[in-house]
Amino acid sequence: MFNLVRSSHLPSQNSQLDVYEHSVYKTKLYFITPPESITDSTFAISFNTPPTDSTGIQHICEHSVLCGSQRYPVKEPFGDLLQSSLQTFLNAFTYTEHTCYPVSSRCEADFYNLVSVYLDAVFNPSFQTDDRIFKQEGFHLHLENAEDQLKYSGVVLNEMRGVYSDPQQKGQSRLQSNLFNNSSLGFESGGDPEQIVTLTAQKLNDFQNEFYQPENGTVFVMSRFQPEKILNLINSLFPQHTRGGKKHENDFKNILPIPTGEAEFASEEGKFHVFRGIIGKKIENVSPLENYLIKIADYTLHDAPGAPVSQRVEESGICESFSSQYDNSQEFSIVTQSFQGCGEKYGELNEIVKKCYTEILGEEEGELNTFLTEKKIKSVINHLLIEMNEVTGEYxxxxxxxxxxxxxxxxxxxxAFLDHNAILKQIEEMDWNDLKAHIVQIIQQYFQHEQSIFTLKPNAQLNVQQNLADQQSLEALKASMTPEQIEALIQETHHIMSRQLTHDTPEQKACLPKLSLSDLNAVTNGYSQLKLKEQKHFIHFDTETQLIYFKLIFFPEVKSIYDMQVFSLLTDILTNVRTEKYTLDELSTEISSVTGGIELCVDSMKDDFELAVEFKCLPNKLHQALELIVEILTKSDFSDSQRVQQQITKAKQDISSELDGDGVYEAIQQVSIGSIVKQGVVDDKCGWFGYLKFLKSIEFENQDEGEEDEEEEEQETESTILPKAIPFEEIQQQLQGYLQLLTQQQMLCIAGSDKVLIPQLEQSIALNFTCFKVVNEITKQNLDFIEIFVPHEIKINADVNYVVKAVPLTQITPHLILANQIITTKYLWDQVRVTGGAYGCNATVMLANLLMISSYRDPNHQRTIEKYDGIAEYLQQLELTETDLDQLKIGTVGARQPPSTPYERFDKAIQYYIMHIDSNNYKGMVDEIKYVNLQGVKKCVDIYQQLSGVQAAVAKGK
Structure with missing residues (x-):
């Protein structure tokens, strides 16, 4: 049983913390009782799993654990829970030193069910007696027929191939390895694709037996449900007898950082990526005060608009973007700095950064240069107060x-670490000389002197070379096999596939804990609250929080795609150039002093074009924040050519980096959606492939000839073909002109706050927004010039693919929503994720009256397209028991629970307002799902039959 060790109040969270210890296993359990406004309950168990190699055994174990257990012997309990629970979070994480299994739900019965399934999974997994699970989730040699090409397949293997295709993730992983050389933190817990294929099922079994013991675990619970009931449940699910487990710890006695290192990555652009790393302190040696001072220093130096180190790097012209990250999520904190898109002079960057720190520290010991003033340092406290006090979606x-x-x-x-309000107040009241001494010490220890620099060098032929080498190696392996060995491998492949294709028996299904339709009562009631109310000078949403959320949405009159792209560029540059009142340095300080950051973007809902400005602030900073917004939107100065060029270059690199990583998933979705509605065209041309092409067409006066090679091979889909090159001077002038146009455009002014703040909002908005055209109803824009895309294939720098198809809908019905959930959680999960090897696949019904099917990190794009085309046939032949259908209804409604956090409710209410969606009608439609029968589901076949006639948009890896 669990015995109470201590209790305390957490003032910044307004919560109660009770710490328990298990009487037998000595497992610590941390139980937090949150305030009434937090309706989710969360459970997690984490095991210390320090790696001893880079085979990814921790990651493969995390996946395999969730493929059935002794008490719940179904094939995919994780997928079943996604289908049939009211979970608000269901996942697992592999960290560098521990593996974590968290779940959340707002329904008490569901919460207990999830805890039961997860605890049996970690202590009694099915993979201990079925090595097909390891081969499915980890890797296996795949050969279905004797004449087929031999290949490797596996979910984790494919995931990590995708990860290692992203230069940012690959570079940071290799830097970590160099920093912590000769220690467990130097290994890749996610798995290096080259080493994953050396792991065996027996090693996985041994690993789980050793590490997944209560003695090596730590438990977290946050809930307002009865503590005694939760504790008894957890205790009953722990193993009945100890096997002598122990707490596993890392050994850091012999860390020997490697000063430099390099590797190649696949890129046709010829740009280098450089990573600079510094090891900080062991977490046990960092005080709460020091922890927050590091965050303040890091944000001020590197992340705030006009941050001195970032600005100096950008001014060098050697790299396109710079970022710095202080990571204290492992036993030793580290600082990782990355220089993206570097030219041939990349070797100078380290000295540029170090010189900047030296200048910041000043010539005399213990002094700070004018780069960092007391006002600037303390302004960041406001930024952190907002960040730390916001209730997030996954609280x-x-x-x-x-x-x-x-x-x-x-x-x-x-x-004390959790009491951020008290710590930040302490820093705010600190004498400047004392604070300055702390900042000097932090810069010297955490930023000034690196332990390792790692460089990724571009090689346009790398993917071809690696693929050829892999193919030759596998061909040689197959050639070395006897006919008997080949036949055995074919049988093994089909044996693995048999698990993937075999359905759970009714007896197996009956073991899984279930909810009833009555548990859906009151699940969707929150939709009724998602309504904006019009005030005299603005539109208001009651968030019942002390933070103020503020959003301005402009609907500019645009006449071409080019107009939209210039407005998009405007959002990338605003807040990063001076204004009439503020220098860039002063602007950075003011933004941090009065807001939690200002975000600008262009967007589209229901085939419109929007420019949005968003921020959050404390009530006592509202008037200053609005004055600042007006200054930025009316008085920004684009005359500093070098600064504007730097921001264009940074925007270009940011998009390129996202398209080299997981951003390509959203990008290819927009290409597919753009074949049906203008919204997808707008999103692509102003944010993804089309926007990157626009940025590359801007020609700087000092740009070397041929510097920007035209590499896009996709079909031309723009309504107005852009010129080969756009002179920078032209863009610079247009930015100023387009900014001036904003005051003439229709604008929605929307605020989310506690309703008691409405008078204060009325007064501040009336005083500050006299120069804007504030309206509550938008005149429809004329966007007839936008032409929809033809879906096509786009080449990407990755080893995996992303495959999307989309079709239009005449209306969204409860029948369609349920059909879509069935297709996602049953058909696509089995056919594309499990047997196809993709990391994920979803069918999504979008509010813009669209149906979209998309796969994520997919090694078999052609097979996936065939499976998409088979959805209609699957739906026609679908047979479900009433019990199974009820469970799917529960999961469908559970996936559509209304948002629970203040900001999420605010954001969703805005979407409904602009798209003219009645939240009560939407609630009614979701509630109706529980009355849909199987015949109603099958009536949706006609919609899915359209997929076979639609060309897929494919992001194809090399």
């Missing part, structure tokens, strides 16, 4: 991370 998961950060490393008394 329990976020709090779990804060608790595990300390508890997993034996730091039990961590309450």
């Amino acid at each position: 329990g998961i976020s709090l779990m991370g804060d608790v595990f950060l300390h508890a997993l490393y034996g730091i039990d008394n961590f309450d």
